Amino acid sequence: MSTSAEMTRNLSWERPIVCGRVHKTSVGEVFITDTEAVGPDRLIMAGELPRSHYYFNDTDGFPPRIDVMPLLEVCRQGCYLLASHRQAPDDAKYVLRSIDARIDDDALDARYAKPQRLLIDCEIVRVFERGGVARGMEARVTIETDDGAPLAIAHESFSWMSPAAWEQLRQRNRDDHGLPRRPTDYRPSIDALDAPAIGRECQRNVVIGTVSRQDGAFRAGVAAEVMHPGLFDHYDDHVPGMVQLEACRQLATWGAAETLGTPAHGVAIAEMATGFTAVGELDLDMLATATVLSDDAGAARLAVELSQAGACLCRSEISAVPR
Numbered sequence: 001m002s003t004s005a006e007m008t009r010n011l012s013w014e015r016p017i018v019c020g021r022v023h024k025t026s027v028g029e030v031f032i033t034d035t036e037a038v039g040p041d042r043l044i045m046a047g048e049l050p051r052s053h054y055y056f057n058d059t060d061g062f063p064p065r066i067d068v069m070p071l072l073e074v075c076r077q078g079c080y081l082l083a084s085h086r087q088a089p090d091d092a093k094y095v096l097r098s099i100d101a102r103i104d105d106d107a108l109d110a111r112y113a114k115p116q117r118l119l120i121d122c123e124i125v126r127v128f129e130r131g132g133v134a135r136g137m138e139a140r141v142t143i144e145t146d147d148g149a150p151l152a153i154a155h156e157s158f159s160w161m162s163p164a165a166w167e168q169l170r171q172r173n174r175d176d177h178g179l180p181r182r183p184t185d186y187r188p189s190i191d192a193l194d195a196p197a198i199g200r201e202c203q204r205n206v207v208i209g210t211v212s213r214q215d216g217a218f219r220a221g222v223a224a225e226v227m228h229p230g231l232f233d234h235y236d237d238h239v240p241g242m243v244q245l246e247a248c249r250q251l252a253t254w255g256a257a258e259t260l261g262t263p264a265h266g267v268a269i270a271e272m273a274t275g276f277t278a279v280g281e282l283d284l285d286m287l288a289t290a291t292v293l294s295d296d297a298g299a300a301r302l303a304v305e306l307s308q309a310g311a312c313l314c315r316s317e318i319s320a321v322p323r
Contacts, residue, residue, distance in 0.1 A: 010036055011046040013117050013146070021084070022077035023094070025234040028053075031070065032077050032120075043085055045120040046146075047074050049112065055230025058202045060265045063113035065323075066151060068269040071101050072245060075141050075154045078122050083160055086127065086134045093166035094158055096241040097136070100273035101154040108268050108323060110149075117146035128159060135159055170237070173279050177309060183237055183282045190221040198250040199257075199264040204228065207243065208250045208288055218255045222247045222286040222306065239280030241314075248274065248304040248316040251288045256300040256320035259292050268323040270299070274316035284308040298322060 016030035024030050034046040049070050050056050051063075056070040076096065083092065121142040128136035136159030143151045161169070174181055190209030195201055198208065205228075209221040224231045224243045231243050249269060257264040280286060286308050293301040299321045306313040 008036070008044055008046070008119060010034075011044065011119075013046050013048060013115075022080050024077075026229070029230075029233045030077070031074050031118075032081065035081050037085060041124040043078075043082060043122045045078055045081065045118075045122060047118040047120055049074075049116040049118065051112070051115065053230065054202070055205055055228070058200050058205050060199070060201070063111040065268070066103065066107045066110045066112070066116075068101055068103060068152075068272050069242075069246065069249065071103070071143060071152050071154065072099060072272070073242060074118065074120060074143065075099060075101065075156050076242060078120060078141060079139070079156055079158045082122055082124060082137060082139055083158070086124070086137065088134070088160050089162070091163055092160035093163055094160045096276055097157040097159060098273075098275040099154070099156045099241075099245075100271070101152050102271040103152045103269070104150040105270075107149070107151045108270060108321065110151075118151070119144050119146055119148075135161070170279065173281070177281060177284060179281065179283060185283050186226060187223060187281075187283050187285055190223045192223075193220075193250075193254070197254055197257075197264055199253045199267055200250075205230070206250070207231070207247050208254070211251070211254055216291060218251060218258075218290040220251055220254075220288050222288050226282065237282065239282060239286070239313075241276060244276070244280060244306055244314050245272070245274060245316070247286070247288050247306060248272075248314070248318065251290045252302045252304050252316070252318040252320060255290045255292060255302050256318075259295050259300045259302075260298070260320070260322050262322045266322050267320050269318060270321050271319040272316060273318075274314055276314045278308075278311055278313050280306070280313045281308060286313070293317070 012034045057064045126138040138157045141154040192206040207224045211220045290304045304316045
């Protein structure tokens with residue numbers, strides 16, 4: 001970046017912002033602490049990475065490592081603030097179109113025993129309009145520590161709509177799958193992998209099942225507990241984008257560990273780029289499929305796709321390195 005002291009002089013790290021501003025229910029799930037507009041297309045935000053989160057810090061012990069998933073969550077929370085900056089309605093429903101992050105090489109080895117304060121520089125690079133009214137945007141996000149050390153560069157694309165339009169979208173998707181409008185049952189549970197196999201410690205945080213190999217690809221069922229406080233801060237009638245990202249990350253971690261011949265706890269995700277194409281349903285089986293694109297220079301790059309009933313939900317390209 002580096003964000004100047006002049007731009008951030010009024011930012012505070014004392015408390016999280018109001019939960020509803022980033023569509024959260026629990027205070028403990030809010031990672032943004034303040035925002036400051038520095039132009040019509042730019043917001044500077046203050047934030048803090050969690051140190052003892054049940055889900056986001058469940059990797060390889062304390063002090064926690066800088067990890068891609070909480071950084072992506074910071075970006076996701078920031079999208080609501082960017083939309084509000086462009087006068088999105090308070091009752092708007094949001095669709096995440098794409099999100100990616102590349103972690104700085106030095107940050108891949110960083111750990112933080114003390115609270116890790118963040119400076120988040122969000123620049124709107126494109127606005128999608130309909131009838132002269134903003135309906136979505138693309139943004140570039142640069143994340144660094146409060147003392148200027150680079151952590152990650154990210155991009156995100158998202159849109160918003162009225163509750164009525166969201167209801168129509170959901171009805172069409174449910175109709176296409178021959179499902180009633182509201183989920184009446186959760187999809188079958190999976191035979192979950194052991195947590196260490198995907199670089200986690202808590203078994204409840206595992207969202208993929210036993211991995212099979214077929215035609216050079218890795219395949220696993222996907223399921224997440226709807227009462228899980230980290231994956232579902234509040235009930236949704238669909239599979240949230242962040243849950244889909246975690247499923248992609250877990251299968252990529254397993255595949256990278258197999259490919260690189262290293263334990264899963266020794267695999268770090270250096271880059272992750274994901275595009276979403278459909279809404280995931282809670283009461284349909286979900287399949288994750290991964291293929292290795294390359295394994296040069298001690299790193300592995302994998303493509304992961306999530307699907308339901310043969311239809312793609314998202315595609316992700318993930319670079320993993322041993323650490």
